[in-house]
Amino acid sequence: MSAAAGNCSDPVAPPAAKKVEHRMEMFGDVRIDNYYWLRDDSRADPDVLSHLQRENAYTDSVMVGTKQLEDNLFAEIRGRIKEDDISAPTRRGPYYYYSRYLEGKEYIQHCRRLIPDSEAPPSVYDKMPTGPEKVTTQSKKKYVNSLKSLIKDTGTKQLEDNLFAEIRGHIKEDDISAPTCRGSYYYYDRYLEGKEYIQHCRRLIPDSEAPPVYDKMPTGPEAPPEQVILPTGPEAPPEQVILDENIKAQNHSFYHVAAFQARVNPSNKLVAYAEDTKGDEKHTVYVIDADKGATVGKPLKNVTSYLEWAGDDALVYITMDEILRPDKVWLHRLGTEQSDDICLYHEKDDIFSLDLEVSENKKFLFVASESKNTTSTFYFNVSKPEDGLQVLTPRIYGEETRVSHRGNNFFIRRRSDLFYNSELLACPLDDVSNTTVLIPHRESVKITDMQLFADHLVLFERENGSQKVTVYRLPVLGEPLTQLQGGCSIDFDDPVFSVDQSESQFSSNILRFTYSSMRTPPSVYDHDMDTGISVVKKIETVLGGFDKSNYVSERKWATAPDGTQIPMSIVYRKNMVKLNASDPLLLYGYGSYEICIDPSFKGSRLSLLDRGFIYVIAHIRGGGEMGRPWYDNGKLLKKKNTFTDFIACAEYLIEKGYCTKEKLCINGRSAGGLLMGAVLNMRPDLFRAAVAGVPFLDAVTTMLDPTIPLTTSEWEEWGDPRTEEYYHYMKSYSPVDNVRAQNYPHILVTAGLNDSRVLYSEPAKFVAKLRDLKTDDNMLLFKCEMGAGHFSKSGRFEKLQEEAFTYAFLLKALNMIPTHGSA
Secondary structure, eight states: OOTTTTOOOOOOOOOOOOOOOOOOTTTTEEEEEETGGGOOTTOHHHHHHHHHHHHHHHHHHHTTHHHHHHHHHHHHHHBBBBEEEEEEEEEEETEEEEEEEOOTTTSSSEEEEEEEETTSSOOOTTTOOOOOOOHHHHHHHHHHHHHHHHOSSHHHHHHHHHHHHHHHHOOSEEOOOOEEEEEEEEEEEEOOTOOSSSSEEEEETTTTTTSTTTTTOSTTTOOOOOEEOOOOOOGGGEEEEEEHHHHHHTTSOOOEESOOOGGOOTTTEEEEEEEEESSSSOOOEEEEEEOOOBBOOOOOOEEEEEEESSSSEEEEEEETTTTOOEEEEEEEETOOOGGGGGEEEEOOOOOOOEEEEETTTTSSSEEEEOOOSSSSEEEETTTTTGOOEEEEOOOTTOOEEEEEETTTEEEEEEEEEESTTOOEEETTTTTEEEEEEEEEEOOEEEEEEEEEEESSSEEEEEEETEEEEEEEEOOOOTOOOOOOOOOOOOOOOSSSSEEOOOOOOSSEEEEEEEETTTEEEEEEEEETTTTOEEEEEOOBBBBOOGGGGEEEEEEEEEEOOTOOOEEEEEEETTTTOOOOHHHHHHHHOOOOTTOOOOOOGEEEEEEETTOOOEEEEEEOTTSSTOOOHHHHHGGGGGHHHHHHHHHHHHHHHHHSOOOGGGEEEEEEHHHHHHEEEEEEEHHHGGOOEEESSSSSOHOOOTTTTTTTHHHHHHHHOOOTTTTTTHHHHHHHHHHGGGSSOOOOEEEEEEETOSSSSSSHHHHHHHHHHHHHEEEEEEOOOEEEEOOTTTTBBOHHHHHHHHHHHHHHHHHHHHHHOOOOOOO
């Protein structure tokens, strides 16, 4: 394998970083870091910036021969997206709220429409009224081109008119849909002669108690009158654009708005949003009038994205200290200066950070002070702001809690060393220490989250590596709470899948969730918790002839060196792979922070699958897929299990004929980038190519420096190397400390200059050291985004361009670059 893999000329020489010896000694052990100088917290040092720019230029020179492929990949990935689209509307008060995507635009519009009959109870069959569909330039061109391809002569207008009359003549213009019986009414759509749009109607059922099988909706003079309940087209309530991110982003190379839709005040008159214009996650909060778009009051500066309304005219928000640790929670009254805000709590222990959540009924705010294994929680009664924060769950080392509220009770999900997969408790508002167990701890089922409704409780759980959603009916408000029984689980289609909770209305019986799998695009469902009926509200459109039946998704298990079974989720296109060890394969891993990498859909991934790739997620220890012990056995002094699990998955895939070493590529980001660095040092012979995105690579040096963001709060994840045992253990796998003279596969490393989670200098040092020591001539590329942070560029198409670049790198490393003129 050579640096010229693919079909381009040899690139210029790679940049060699200067060496400036930096000596570090701990416990009698000396480490020499020749590239320590690459860390510049000001991001302004000319030498550092020059080196990063040289690295970017070198990367460009190596990839110049694949630019056409990259452009083709980008066009292919973008071509699957329905660019002019809206999200599934969320019902909130008298409005539907949703996001609109515009053709050709990088960012979204935040919009809303009035609900025509907002007093009617919500239903899974609700549908937001819409106006005339926009005809896009792209769709016009497609229509014209399709006609031109069929008709070669000129003067086709008469033919077009004849075809239109012919097609329209097949339609019964005055018609109704089959009525649906719902409660006391028949619901149906009416089509009117000559009209472009439909009417949504209903009629009373004369005898709603009668058996429904032979029902027929009555019509005529004696029938109950028809009610038009949902106007459409020009009669629909107008769309209201509250905020257009495309306009706000015009003067910024990076632009991100945090959690806009959830930040509408109770009266639906004001909206608060947090804006980040650098990618460093330091936000400015603006309040705007939802009707007029005008800014209300002065912005709140240097805050986190943790932000909630406390009534109609007050905000609670969190700020960070100098190491970017969320440490103070504040109460802000609209119309007052930020300097006059009231500090509700200051967390002084630098291992703990603050979090902010709101109860589903919006009556309480909850402030959590949390480390990696301990949480204490305060509550804030929105109706009694003068009471400030009150302790709900005290700090007990090793116990973690998440809380919410309904009626006269707080609900508490509690995890401890004894009840490691969590139990669910309830306590009275006026006696928080008097708890009742609603769902006891179960060894095989982990409670990951809960969602409360007026009459229901929903638990999001995990069992044997798969997700579960279980619905319980709660006693009538005011009746005592006892242990819950008889929960109903929602069934899902695919063998491996992902399900995420979405915003739902507390007072309704409708649970909203998003479902996807590695072959099923994200689908938003409304689930009626009384009837068990689920209705799809939105399926992400995938253009280009996508058919999920062409793809296979499956679960396999590898055996780790200690005998532990490691689950993997696999997807491939069945008519493109041979499963005889000749197929290229991309193996993804993360394995930290108890984060679950569930098997979900990604449209851009089709560009690999449709080229014959097999895609695999290794659910390795350090994540949370198999319950709390899965996490505990992949952290601190057991962290190496994460790396050996990943290697075991790779070896299994080779043994079972999914691929060979020469066709095996790997990928991981952030803490998953640490995984990449570790396994590359441990088993460089096992892989053809690796992609490490914004990777955490300098574990010992970073964790020894409490001035670096996240360091103090991460000691409970990785260990504190100021103690000798952790120092030597962490040094034994820290990627920067273990680079040595050996052959490495093709490697692409990425970074963001403004990254506040993983300093750009970590991947920069790793690459510099690899350049100095590695003994092969394979590609080693470093791409640093000079105007972005941890989450890369902010525009939706900009992100696709980065994926296209990564895919082009992998295809180049695998010698899969198409020859000139080939498909």
